[in-house]
Amino acid sequence: MKSGVKKVVLAYSGGLDTSVILKWLQETYACEVVTFTADLGQGEELEPARKKAELLGVKPENIFIDDLREEFVRDFVFPMFRANTLYEGTYLLGTSIARPLIAKRQIEIAKQVGADAVAHGATGKGNDQVRFELGYYALKPDVTVIAPWREWDLNSRTQLLEFAEKHQIPIAKDKRGEAPYSTDANLLHISYEGKALEDPWVEPDEDMYTRSVAPEKAPDEAEYVEIEYEKGDAVAVNGVRLTPAALLTELNRLAGKHGIGRLDLVENRFVGMKSRGVYETPGGTLLSVAHRGIESITLDREALHLKDELMPRYAKLIYNGFWFSPEREALQALIDSTQQRVNGVVRLKLFKGSARVVGRKSPNSLYRLDYVTFEADSVYNQKDAEGFIKLNALRLRLNSIAKGL
Amino acid sequence: MKSGVKKVVLAYSGGLDTSVILKWLQETYACEVVTFTADLGQGEELEPARKKAELLGVKPENIFIDDLREEFVRDFVFPMFRANTLYEGTYLLGTSIARPLIAKRQIEIAKQVGADAVAHGATGKGNDQVRFELGYYALKPDVTVIAPWREWDLNSRTQLLEFAEKHQIPIAKDKRGEAPYSTDANLLHISYEGKALEDPWVEPDEDMYTRSVAPEKAPDEAEYVEIEYEKGDAVAVNGVRLTPAALLTELNRLAGKHGIGRLDLVENRFVGMKSRGVYETPGGTLLSVAHRGIESITLDREALHLKDELMPRYAKLIYNGFWFSPEREALQALIDSTQQRVNGVVRLKLFKGSARVVGRKSPNSLYRLDYVTFEADSVYNQKDAEGFIKLNALRLRLNSIAKGL
Amino acid sequence: MKSGVKKVVLAYSGGLDTSVILKWLQETYACEVVTFTADLGQGEELEPARKKAELLGVKPENIFIDDLREEFVRDFVFPMFRANTLYEGTYLLGTSIARPLIAKRQIEIAKQVGADAVAHGATGKGNDQVRFELGYYALKPDVTVIAPWREWDLNSRTQLLEFAEKHQIPIAKDKRGEAPYSTDANLLHISYEGKALEDPWVEPDEDMYTRSVAPEKAPDEAEYVEIEYEKGDAVAVNGVRLTPAALLTELNRLAGKHGIGRLDLVENRFVGMKSRGVYETPGGTLLSVAHRGIESITLDREALHLKDELMPRYAKLIYNGFWFSPEREALQALIDSTQQRVNGVVRLKLFKGSARVVGRKSPNSLYRLDYVTFEADSVYNQKDAEGFIKLNALRLRLNSIAKGL
């Protein structure tokens, strides 16, 4: 038996794996276990988790179940989308952005109940262990972290099931066999990894997807949607003002109906290997496209370019788990400082798997027809372009002269 | 009459505007005019340009008509696509990337025929004047540049037509009225700007598009295409090896048929204002998506991230006209150094306006199933993750301790 | 006579050149001239400027003389030093950082007096014209800018003197001949350019320098100075709390006495050519060195590295005149967000031309002896390093395996 831990807060889903972990913690550390179950919009009932925890001997006052959906979208998803964040050019970071919130709440509970340790159910090969633990350490530097998958010897499905049976942990029928994929879900996305997806040459089965219809089965007619922005955040859909979580829920519905938001990629994990992931991010895909649209008429060119150059680094920080870090906060300060006038409406056309911007307008628009028109104008003196070009060219000319051109 | 120019090489399309310029140059500068007409895959016959130039008094030996399609794709389009280049997150730079080649060939002709000046038909409000002229000055620092649109007083359509009639320049029937859009075309793309597009809230008419069917009218069945890469450049489509220009032509056909490659955006011009542009880049869109796909399994993580962070700057250089600059060349050296093992095949699914990667394979793949699998493994020690996380967390912990957390 | 300008605010030093400009403006534009003279610590009496302006016919209510020293150091110099700003690795931007403040105050006066134009005495080949005018346009987008040196035909010293004599502008005896250098001075620095310095191979004469003794003539004994920082700004010298301008004045005295702060370089101007400049920035050199010193123990590693990577771009913005731009403000938000705990004291050793950090301490120090010591320790587990290295190495190993190593 390991020692030194008195009370541990476990990120508990209510599923088989974290139930095994719950029991294993009680056995291995002989410590009090506090469970924390978060509703991040993953689309599952949470009350069964309470019952299961009780069944496994957790005291009622040690069971925490929180609805974090609004906080999730408002304080994590939205700030991230202000940066047009894409990891490796494509991935909308649906899993990555949820981890710091879970870690934060877990530490809050640990402080509240006087726990000295926290535990999670992420494996030793993935990114999530890093994201959880960097969050834990940043928010409670003296915390003890328990990562059962890195410690125990339950290294096969069979062993896990045996442990569950031995400890009378209920096993749902469909959990007897191996799941065809490993998934993670929240209001922003659902991910699929492993097993059937391990050959990156093979296309996933259509029946894997759960949040979007196949583009082939989407409506034959396009649908238009208008998203309104204030200070870089979406606040209304088709003229209806919604809370952050309600707004994302509505966009998920609209985009999912049109087969939008599927992504199949090979990504680079922080721990060093490449892995194949397939994602559905219906509403997030609309937000990503629309935010660029509203920025295109409201954001200054150089502010936009600066953000674009820093975005990959910002995305990497989130992907790697550094949400609670001085460098992420510094970048956020920069990003947020650019969003003060990112207000207006973007019009999207949704059709069979794609979402395109077809219109954008803003009370703060920097688009000026009088400057851009082909008509004769008074506001812009075309002669200015000559000096502009000549001085931009000067160093190039001097370079060429020096080369004997 | 202006003086000091003896012989000028004009970038000549054979159209009304550059024909007026041709005449205006002869009149205004009393100089010999050399015309240069390039086939960049814009899809127009070029021989009429020869006849028209002759008609306007250009000597046969002063008429240059060159097929630059292979050079265009091989030496300009392909190097740019190695960087996954997107200006402002979306634009594939179809116009920008053609300008330096035109400038380069124009200067070559100027040197060959002993011309002291060059001229182009770009206006004083756009980016193309900058791109042409930076190219000219970089390649022939002592050249005289004539930009008639910035110099003359033909500031309305009416004046232009009057000048044409007065000088017996033939005016095609459909050029009498105002064109509904300004367009630029080459093998990579066609652009539409101005007039009916000047309100960024209004969606363009469907009948504007020329290179792609509407997604609504695309086939109801998806089509798969396989693109093979060598050192970061596409070399074969569906197993058939093709020259660069032939390959892009074939991809244009495939993508156009499925309604792929339309883009509607508001962009920031180098000269300072925002403008709305609509683009069709069918084959280029496939290349953009596919190149990320092949890099995802063949490129090292940090090399990929470095490229991603530098891409917006590289895109800006091309957009702003700095192709022939030390900084673009330095970035190209970096980019090209990463592409030596970017070999393999990407499988795309084309359907009603979108192209998605659904498979990728490579003889140089860095994807390793044995490292990523959920199965028990020998190559990766999960315990290593603990130390990895702890040392990554150390500074965060020290920060928090110093803050009294 | 030019028309369209009714009242112009001139940045007026009281010297010969701007006096000629004053007269020239009255003559050429037949407009009312308002003079603005700023005390930025250049070390000259400003009252003579008032008398001279009056002599040249400026109405008393149109003469503005402001002591801007505190604002200069507090709102311009200090924010810039928070970034450890160096242009091209070496230049402390002493001239660049003063221009936006002059432009800002000039525009404030223009708004106050209802002027429609502003004018400055910078030439058409330098950076200062850009810095002034970008400031003007950013703060009053409809302003008319008059840059006499780009407009008039007084293109030689002789012509200038003739104009002065003709208009009874007093010429100081030592201004009859050509100045051996062009200089600009404020509390942060003095610059020398042109004339005798135009050959970058030739060392400047010792008697050119005015703010520092020659290192050879500095005291034979080193002197220590302690600078205290709060939130990244210097607040006290040797334990004595001082206002920003007083602090910089004191540091100038100390550093100048020890021959510190001379810099001889060739820099790249925004307008396209290289130029040689020699600078004395005594106190600024201490601040630059000391700020890195205090950051070294109080700033998180990644925040520090992020700042370092962005610094050249921030420096370039200031050098090029983009102080009042969204991108400079966004970078400032990032920089300032990192300085909240940059508190403490730095100890410098000053000796014959150089200033070195020899000690630093802070109530917010992140330096932890218990982590770094060679002694056996409990806080750091050396075994963690193995996992840390192995996972950092993983992608390198996979790369090498794929290459057949």
Place this chain on the structure above:
Amino acid sequence: MKSGVKKVVLAYSGGLDTSVILKWLQETYACEVVTFTADLGQGEELEPARKKAELLGVKPENIFIDDLREEFVRDFVFPMFRANTLYEGTYLLGTSIARPLIAKRQIEIAKQVGADAVAHGATGKGNDQVRFELGYYALKPDVTVIAPWREWDLNSRTQLLEFAEKHQIPIAKDKRGEAPYSTDANLLHISYEGKALEDPWVEPDEDMYTRSVAPEKAPDEAEYVEIEYEKGDAVAVNGVRLTPAALLTELNRLAGKHGIGRLDLVENRFVGMKSRGVYETPGGTLLSVAHRGIESITLDREALHLKDELMPRYAKLIYNGFWFSPEREALQALIDSTQQRVNGVVRLKLFKGSARVVGRKSPNSLYRLDYVTFEADSVYNQKDAEGFIKLNALRLRLNSIAKGL
């Protein structure tokens, strides 16, 4: 006894610590030990290392002693200096840059002698373990790495000495007591860390320094030195062409004599904590200053700025041990592509601790007096500046108009 290792190549200095390691490896792994001792210019005799290795039972054919000085300077130091590399704004990376070469040669020997393992004497708290091991893994991905300091239980000086005595390892008299500092030396620098330096507020003792006289004791007269560059590398000193190592040796002599190259700082280690280091890099300091000098007249502005922005990242890669990585190689390709015309001579003035550029000249100079002079000129049209400024200001004006300014 640990198993699985048959033959190990040890980076062997001949000193007490690595002798203990040698013995410990023989005992613990029961394997054949191969020693590798490199002359990197650390200034010690290497033949005693051979005798000591023999004494400790290493077979003569298993003792490798190599003079790597020329390779060190040519292939590691010089490429790094092409980037004006400074870690955290100040540190010249003297230790960091030597580690990859040692790792490389060690792996070459391992391949030659058929060893399956390598070992080094770096501790578990520092950067060097990372630098060695990342090099090992990158060059021989299947190698076994032994880091005795992380494995054994000889955790105090006393235990180490006991082990040495027990195994009849000779102990030099001055090694009985604790060394006042930990040092690392090569041709580029010597470092001091730990013990007496652990309080970052306390100035080091003067008698610690070994490569430079105190500035106070340096000659009272300045000395000038001229360094010639070809393609960014120094090739001659005061007109005498020298090999890379000979050149650096000569610059060390000159700079050391004038008290140049001392540096006292607190740096951020890759493993997560801050540490205080004091360095002497006499010749390297001259090279650093001089390289900026020669670039200032030969390098294009934008190429220079691009390099400057990437430098901190390049420095970090070297500091963290990623010399043999795709991203370092990609950056090197960029850097080297800029150095093709970095030729010429820089003149430095050395005096009592400081080195300043006072002159620079080049056959490829981009400095053009005719462009920069204050005299009336024909090559530059000052009127061009107006258009240049106006178009640079346009977006700022539009921003301000939109804000109602």
